[in-house]
Amino acid sequence: MDMPAPSHDVLNRKSRIVDRLKNALSVEHVKSDPVETRAYECDALAAYACQPLCVVLPGSTGEVADVLRICSEERVPVVPRGSGTSLAGGAMPTSDCVVLGVSRMTRVLEVDYECRCIRVEAGRTNLSVTGAVEEDGFFYAPDPSSQLACTIAGNVAMNAGGAHCLKYGVTTNNLLGLTMVTMDGSVVEIGGAHMDASGYDWLGLVCGSEGQLGVVTEATLRILPRPEGAMPMLIGFASPEVAGACVSDIIRAGVLPVAIEYMDRKVIEVVESFSQAGYPDCEALLIVEVEGSPAEIDDQLGIIGDIARRHDPIELREARDADDAARIWLGRKSAFGAMGQLNDYMCLDGTIPVSELPRVLKRIGALSRQYGLDIGNVFHAGDGNMHPLILFNANSPGELETCEVLGAEILKLCVEAGGCLTGEHGVGIEKRDLMHVQFDPADLEAQMNVKDVLDPAWLLNPAKVFPLGATATRRAAA
Amino acid sequence: MLIPADERELAEAVSGAARPLAVRGGGTRPVGHPVDGDDLTVAGLSGITLYEPGALTLIARAGTPLVEIQAALAAEGQMLAFEPMDHRTLLGTSGEPTIGGTVAANASGPRRVRAGACRDFLLGVRFVDGRGKIIKNGGRVMKNVTGYDLVRLMAGSRGTLGILSEVCLKVLPRPESTAVLLLAGLAVDVAVRAMSAALNSPYEVSGAAHVPVGLDGDPVTMIRLEGFEASIAYRAERLTDHLAEFGPVEIERRTEGPESATAGWAWIRDVEAHGGTGEDVWRFSIPPREAPALVESLGDARVVLDWGGGLVWAAVEPGCDARRSISSGHATIIRAEDETRNRLGVFQPEPEPLATFAEGLRRKFDPEGILNPGLMG
Ligand SMILES: Cc1cc2nc3c(=O)[nH]c(=O)nc-3n(C[C@H](O)[C@H](O)[C@H](O)COP(=O)(O)OP(=O)(O)OC[C@H]3O[C@@H](n4cnc5c(N)ncnc54)[C@H](O)[C@@H]3O)c2cc1C
Numbered sequence: 116m117d118m119p120a121p122s123h124d125v126l127n128r129k130s131r132i133v134d135r136l137k138n139a140l141s142v143e144h145v146k147s148d149p150v151e152t153r154a155y156e157c158d159a160l161a162a163y164a165c166q167p168l169c170v171v172l173p174g175s176t177g178e179v180a181d182v183l184r185i186c187s188e189e190r191v192p193v194v195p196r197g198s199g200t201s202l203a204g205g206a207m208p209t210s211d212c213v214v215l216g217v218s219r220m221t222r223v224l225e226v227d228y229e230c231r232c233i234r235v236e237a238g239r240t241n242l243s244v245t246g247a248v249e250e251d252g253f254f255y256a257p258d259p260s261s262q263l264a265c266t267i268a269g270n271v272a273m274n275a276g277g278a279h280c281l282k283y284g285v286t287t288n289n290l291l292g293l294t295m296v297t298m299d300g301s302v303v304e305i306g307g308a309h310m311d312a313s314g315y316d317w318l319g320l321v322c323g324s325e326g327q328l329g330v331v332t333e334a335t336l337r338i339l340p341r342p343e344g345a346m347p348m349l350i351g352f353a354s355p356e357v358a359g360a361c362v363s364d365i366i367r368a369g370v371l372p373v374a375i376e377y378m379d380r381k382v383i384e385v386v387e388s389f390s391q392a393g394y395p396d397c398e399a400l401l402i403v404e405v406e407g408s409p410a411e412i413d414d415q416l417g418i419i420g421d422i423a424r425r426h427d428p429i430e431l432r433e434a435r436d437a438d439d440a441a442r443i444w445l446g447r448k449s450a451f452g453a454m455g456q457l458n459d460y461m462c463l464d465g466t467i468p469v470s471e472l473p474r475v476l477k478r479i480g481a482l483s484r485q486y487g488l489d490i491g492n493v494f495h496a497g498d499g500n501m502h503p504l505i506l507f508n509a510n511s512p513g514e515l516e517t518c519e520v521l522g523a524e525i526l527k528l529c530v531e532a533g534g535c536l537t538g539e540h541g542v543g544i545e546k547r548d549l550m551h552v553q554f555d556p557a558d559l560e561a562q563m564n565v566k567d568v569l570d571p572a573w574l575l576n577p578a579k580v581f582p583l584g585a586t587a588t589r590r591a592a593a
Numbered sequence: 594m595l596i597p598a599d600e601r602e603l604a605e606a607v608s609g610a611a612r613p614l615a616v617r618g619g620g621t622r623p624v625g626h627p628v629d630g631d632d633l634t635v636a637g638l639s640g641i642t643l644y645e646p647g648a649l650t651l652i653a654r655a656g657t658p659l660v661e662i663q664a665a666l667a668a669e670g671q672m673l674a675f676e677p678m679d680h681r682t683l684l685g686t687s688g689e690p691t692i693g694g695t696v697a698a699n700a701s702g703p704r705r706v707r708a709g710a711c712r713d714f715l716l717g718v719r720f721v722d723g724r725g726k727i728i729k730n731g732g733r734v735m736k737n738v739t740g741y742d743l744v745r746l747m748a749g750s751r752g753t754l755g756i757l758s759e760v761c762l763k764v765l766p767r768p769e770s771t772a773v774l775l776l777a778g779l780a781v782d783v784a785v786r787a788m789s790a791a792l793n794s795p796y797e798v799s800g801a802a803h804v805p806v807g808l809d810g811d812p813v814t815m816i817r818l819e820g821f822e823a824s825i826a827y828r829a830e831r832l833t834d835h836l837a838e839f840g841p842v843e844i845e846r847r848t849e850g851p852e853s854a855t856a857g858w859a860w861i862r863d864v865e866a867h868g869g870t871g872e873d874v875w876r877f878s879i880p881p882r883e884a885p886a887l888v889e890s891l892g893d894a895r896v897v898l899d900w901g902g903g904l905v906w907a908a909v910e911p912g913c914d915a916r917r918s919i920s921s922g923h924a925t926i927i928r929a930e931d932e933t934r935n936r937l938g939v940f941q942p943e944p945e946p947l948a949t950f951a952e953g954l955r956r957k958f959d960p961e962g963i964l965n966p967g968l969m970g
Contacts (some may be wrong), residue, residue, distance in 0.1 A: 228793060229881060230880045280736070284709060285738075287713075287745065303947060305947070308922075309878045309880050309903060310900065310904075311710050313878070313925055313943075314940055314970070315746060315749065315754075316712055319748070320742060323741065340794060341795060343795050363648070366647055366648070366649060367766075371765070410823070410827060411823075467734065469645075469648040470647060470648050499736070533732070533734070534733075534737075535732050538734070538737060541738050542738075542739060542740065554729075554739075555729075558728050558730065558740075559740070562730075562740050562743065565954065568950055568954055580741075581740075
């Protein structure tokens with residue numbers, strides 16, 4: 116993976132930069148000893164790692180502003196970081212950068228049930244946002260599988276999704292306000308407990324900008340009343356085509372499940388041996404979850420069952436109680452872990468139109484055979500967000516490279532099918548060089564123009580999202 | 594009047610423009626500062642180009658009349674869930690609202706409170722920037738975080754950053770059944786509490802509005818439920834119990850016809866109460882809890898509350914500055930004389946550094962200043 120050559124000028128000034136940061140924050144929150152900064156050398160795309168110049172852990176918006184002002188003056192690149200669970204290398208440092216972590220900023224600032232929102236510091240983890248309101252019957256809807264660890268800051272930066280976003284939307288649909296600090300140290304307040312912008316939609320623009328426009332320090336999030344209950348149904352099919360057609364029919368029927376999850380034979384087999392979830396022996400499996408009162412759940416599962424039966428399912432299992440439900444979800448929830456036990460894997464994240472599912476799955480199978488690497492498919496079928504898991508052995512020379520080439524082929528296939536390179540994990544460094552597959556130069560130029568306005572010196576997370584070649588002049592001007 | 598027939602002609606019209614352009618779709622939503630420029634209408638770029646009911650997606654050229662889209666969706670039992678308002682009654686305009694104008698104004702109706710705004714249903718855009726370059730962003734899939742989200746930036750930018758040529762929208766199934774719970778005689782503060790109680794229940798309320806002076810002269814609070822027949826019957830009953838402290842509830846049911854027609858939702862959505870009067874009309878988006886204080890501070894103004902109190906439409910004495918009545922959120926002038934609009938500013942002034950960023954974006958996307966210059970500041 117290409118990264119820009121570090122600035123020797125910055126490296127040479129390391130001690131001065133570190134001293135200035137130590138003057139601004141208390142000493143223990145500036146880490147420059149390689150032993151301490153080691154934990155920050157990569158994110159969940161662990162194949163790529165680099166020690167940063169130093170790591171700072173500010174405790175307030177004011178301290179974040181101080182840090183950014185200093186870095187701006189010293190012309191040091193800054194890489195914002197939440198929990199480092201990015202799968203795209205979004206939080207990966209360069210050797211001449213300051214990693215700015217918000218993990219100390221975790222407070223709940225305000226809970227307002229009348230306005231149905233919560234204001235938190237951005238380093239708070241996703242799950243603990245729901246934790247702060249669940250006793251009162253509320254929850255925060257976006258639920259990435261990493262929700263125990265990942266932060267709201269990282270969720271905002273990546274516009275994270277989750278299993279339940281078919282019904283509730285992704286981060287951008289549940290975000291009401293932000294406090295953000297731009298690279299020059301200006302504190303920006305966007306939105307609040309009210310809905311929608313008067314002028315431009317800054318919230319929408321910042322959400323998903325991968326830490327390139329500003330450092331998010333606080334967020335106002337929409338919270339929702341918990342549904343009365345939820346229940347999944349498991350349906351096994353003899354072929355991916357039939358499963359795909361069934362998904363389409365369910366969506367058309369007017370039922371809006373909270374989740375429609377898909378697993379293929381490979382994943383089912385691995386998961387079965389790992390967690391004994393009791394999944395049927397079949398080519399494709401759907402987990403469809405609906406919400407409501409017990410009677411409403413019965414009605415909806417009744418409709419879904421009728422639709423599924425028209426597609427000759429191999430098995431159709433309706434959860435009767437919480438135990439059944441947990442067993443149905445068990446395998447899906449352990450899928451990534453189970454695949455990881457088997458081998459190293461690379462998790463892709465392209466999205467395709469739901470109608471293209473069968474065709475794309477078939478092509479992925481062919482590519483898997485062509486490159487000689489196994490692929491398991493587990494994904495959010497309701498919205499076409501695929502997660503092909505390419506299995507490889509990192510210790511076997513050349514396999515990582517083959518895996519990356521195969522991954523790129525699959526993502527190109529997603530774009531060609533009318534979809535996109537990434538549905539929820541972000542571009543980071545991983546898909547940076549594929550951006551031209553989806554976008555023309557003018558499309559990319561328009562996006563980079565936005566960064567020019569908010570971060571004219573291109574110091575915030577500069578080596579991410581856009582192909583390095585496309586940003587070279589801008590970064591050099593910094 | 595410039596009437597390009599396709600995207601390429603649109604791009605040529607922009608790159609060849611010698612003077613600023615006043616962009617319009619149907620011209621039914623002339624909100625913003627008056628623009629001095631040559632008229633350019635996008636109405637020539639018309640037609641649905643892709644509609645996949647099984648994938649809940651629709652792509653249309655920006656000039657496509659909204660009615661055409663709504664008819665196509667209705668034929669498949671689907672709808673635009675953000676319930677875009679029709680500004681014609683309120684503004685006394687004529688013509689056909691277009692999907693491009695709807696998106697450019699981020700026009701969202703009562704269901705916004707549950708389902709989301711127009712911007713939440715916008716999956717992709719194609720547009721022509723101020724130099725005549727054709728740019729695309731987003732796409733036709735439900736989940737997409739590839740690059741910056743210019744899709745949402747374009748929603749609500751009212752033609753000041755680019756002229757939309759094509760939009761892709763997520764659509765939703767139309768509910769089988771609707772029930773509206775009506776509460777009579779509530780004071781504004783009590784009504785906001787009642788709406789909040791309803792919205793905070795697990796029954797997925799899809800509309801919560803209050804009018805201090807309803808059609809029969811008395812206050813009425815409206816709570817809407819939508820979904821499958823049996824579910825709505827159940828939820829209406831449970832919600833009635835849940836709202837018992839606010840007095841007796843009358844329930845209106847409907848299982849067919851346009852969903853918004855039920856019990857006056859179109860009347861709320863289009864703010865018909867303020868149509869054809871001589872007052873200025875202001876739109877406030879505020880934290881719902883602040884609605885009672887806003888209404889009180891507006892004095893004699895006639896108001897309509899939507900979004901559980903989060904959206905307030907006020908008809909106020911011409912020329913007066915109603916923006917002073919809010920402490921958070923934003924106030925927009927929807928209808929007033931040009932003099933008032935210029936003096937008070939149509940949109941909420943943005944705090945720094947956002948105002949500078951906004952100017953910076955306009956300079957990047959429209960360096961010559963030809964796209965609706967001055968409309969948004
Ligand atoms: C097992 C596993 C499962 C996952 N499942 C999902 C899933 O279901 N859905 C999903 O969407 N993602 C998923 N992810 C990806 C990841 O968890 C998300 O991208 C998450 O939002 C990252 O949050 P984080 O706090 O770890 O951020 P980090 O990884 O630290 O950073 C992510 C990005 O955000 C930027 N950033 C961090 N903090 C700030 C800040 N304060 N201001 C501005 N920018 C900032 C970084 O620079 C980086 O570009 C998964 C990851 C793992 C490892």
